[in-house]
Amino acid sequence: xxxxxxxxxxxxxxxxxxxxxxxxxxxxxxxxxxxxxxxxxxxxxxxxxxxxxxxxxxxxxxxxxxxxxxxxxxxxxxxxxxxxxxxxxxxxxxxxxxxxxxxxxxxxxxxxxxxxxxxxxxxxxxxxxxxxxxxxxxxxxxxxxxxxxxxxxxxxxxxxxxxxxxxxxxxxxxxxxxxxxxxxxxxxxxxxxxxxxxxxxxxxxxxxxxxxxxxxxxxxxxxxxxxxxxxxxxxxxxxxxxxxxxxxxxxxxxxxxxxxxxxxxxxxxxxxxxxxxxxxxxxxxxxxxxxxxxxxxxxxxxxxxxxxxxxxxxxxxxxxxxxxxxxxx
Ligand code: BDP
Numbered sequence: 001x002x003x004x005x006x007x008x009x010x011x012x013x014x015x016x017x018x019x020x021x022x023x024x025x026x027x028x029x030x031x032x033x034x035x036x037x038x039x040x041x042x043x044x045x046x047x048x049x050x051x052x053x054x055x056x057x058x059x060x061x062x063x064x065x066x067x068x069x070x071x072x073x074x075x076x077x078x079x080x081x082x083x084x085x086x087x088x089x090x091x092x093x094x095x096x097x098x099x100x101x102x103x104x105x106x107x108x109x110x111x112x113x114x115x116x117x118x119x120x121x122x123x124x125x126x127x128x129x130x131x132x133x134x135x136x137x138x139x140x141x142x143x144x145x146x147x148x149x150x151x152x153x154x155x156x157x158x159x160x161x162x163x164x165x166x167x168x169x170x171x172x173x174x175x176x177x178x179x180x181x182x183x184x185x186x187x188x189x190x191x192x193x194x195x196x197x198x199x200x201x202x203x204x205x206x207x208x209x210x211x212x213x214x215x216x217x218x219x220x221x222x223x224x225x226x227x228x229x230x231x232x233x234x235x236x237x238x239x240x241x242x243x244x245x246x247x248x249x250x251x252x253x254x255x256x257x258x259x260x261x262x263x264x265x266x267x268x269x270x271x272x273x274x275x276x277x278x279x280x281x282x283x284x285x286x287x288x289x290x291x292x293x294x295x296x297x298x299x300x301x302x303x304x305x306x307x308x309x310x311x312x313x314x315x316x317x318x319x320x321x322x323x324x325x326x327x328x329x
Contacts, residue, residue, distance in 0.1 A: 032065045032258070034250065036092035037081040039073040039198055044222050045280050046094050046149050046242055047071045049273030053092075053244070056265035065258065067092060067265075077197035079178050086142035088249030092262075093143075096151065098179040098240050103141045106134055109318045111181040113237040113307040114300070115325055119152070122239045125328045130321070135243070142248045146266035149242035150277040151216055155234045157225065158212025159205060163233035164298045166190055166306040175201050175213040181314070185237065186214075188310045189303070198223075205229050218277070221284035226293050234297040237307070244269070 036054065038047045047069065054067035075081050075090055078099040085093040086103070101108030109115065116122040125131055126148045135145025156163050158172055169191040176182040178195045186193035194210050204210045205228035212229055214237070220226050244266050251259060289295060311322070 030064070032061075032254075034065065034067045034091035035075070035089075036067050036069045036094070037073075037075040037085075037090050038069065038071050038094045039078055039081070040219075040222065041072045044071075045218065045273050045276040046151075048276050049149055049269045050092070050094055050244070052272045053265045053269035056268055057261055060261045060265060061258065065261065073199050077199060079197070085245065085247045086249075088247045090247060091250040092146075092244065092246050094149065094242060094244050096177060096240055097243055098177040098182050100243060100245075101179050101181060103143075104134075104137055105317065106137055106321065107243075108179065108181045109134075109321045109325070111179060111185070111238055111240050112314065112318060112322060113185055113310065114304055115322060116239045119150075119239065121328060122241070125325050126241055128328060130324060130328065138245055139248060143245040144248055144251045145243055145245050146263055147244045147270040149244065149270060149273045151240055151242045152218070152277065152281055153234075153236035154214050154216050154238045154240065155232065155236050156212060156214045157220055157229045157232040159208075159229045160211050160231065162231045162294055162296045163235065164296060165302050168233075172211040173209075175204060175210045181310075182238075184313065185307065185310060189237075189306055201225060202228065216281070217284040217288065218280045221288055226288045226291060230293050232288065232293050232295045234295065235300060235303050237303060 034057075036050050038050055040047045042048070042051070050069045054069050057065050057067045076084065078095045079102070081090055081093050082095060082099060082103055084090040097107045097110045101111060116125065131148060138145045156169065156174065158174070160172060161168060163169055166189045169186075169189050172191050173194050174186045174191040175196045176186050176193045178197070183193040183195055196204060196210070201210070201213050202223055202225060205213070205225060213225060215225070220232060226232065246262060254262070
């Protein structure tokens with residue numbers, strides 16, 4: 001063999017070795033598909049947040065990781081998607097912290113009525129040590145917290161009458177999320193709590209199985225619950241954040257670099273979601289008002305007073321955490 005031929009052969013050999021080494025690299029070299037769940041349709045701020053995250057995951061991984069977003073509860077109701085996230089069947093999940101509290105009890109503190117003074121206090125808490133600590137605790141139940149999303153404030157709506165004071169809730173059948181705190185909150189205020197999956201609420205309102213529910217303006221509008229339940233009373237009893245969480249099983253299979261891509265993309269999507277939220281919330285209020293909904297803003301003091309027994313009841317569980325939240329300035 002000529003000298004040039006030998007050099008060429010050696011070169012090819014080295015190139016082949018390098019290619020083999022690349023193929024054998026731990027997971028980071030492989031293409032990956034991740035499935036992400038949201039119970040809202042496309043266009044809703046949380047789902048759009050996930051779509052943005054998916055775009056960034058693709059960009060940051062050079063097209064190697066695809067995050068497929070399944071909107072509109074295609075992968076199940078929140079309780080089901082949470083179970084499937086823990087099992088590794090769903091890789092990324094955007095849920096409300098209320099149903100999440102059935103898996104990690106501490107998350108229920110965010111469902112305590114008026115625990116946040118306002119949105120600013122809420123975000124200081126979530127962005128600070130408390131928000132981080134609770135997100136990290138998700139590892140105890142098979143998940144990894146990646147970002148919080150905005151969900152504004154939840155208020156009551158019903159088919160019967162304006163709620164000007166807690167007494168007006170007496171006897172009303174109010175749908176709640178599947179969360180102990182939310183059930184007890186409605187009961188404490190005198191309503192009759194009916195826990196039910198989000199997707200079932202519209203027909204339950206129409207058929208009169210329930211008299212009302214409670215949610216933020218974007219959900220009240222996008223679900224068209226406002227068509228069936230025209231009385232919307234802005235008591236703003238809770239500010240329950242949304243969370244984007246990954247399955248711990250999925251997480252284990254990712255290289256440190258890919259984990260970082262997911263974390264970064266989720267965090268970037270948080271800022272986008274919060275911006276979209278503000279706009280959607282204002283638009284939703286305009287839309288439901290234009291549709292003839294009767295909107296009132298009852299004085300909150302009576303509601304604050306009426307939920308005091310709930311605080312007593314949860315003192316042993318959340319008392320310390322509540323005081324920590326209250327101390328956030
Ligand atoms: C909405 C949340 C959604 C909920 C739903 C509900 O974004 O994830 O779980 O409320 O009430 O605000 O079930």
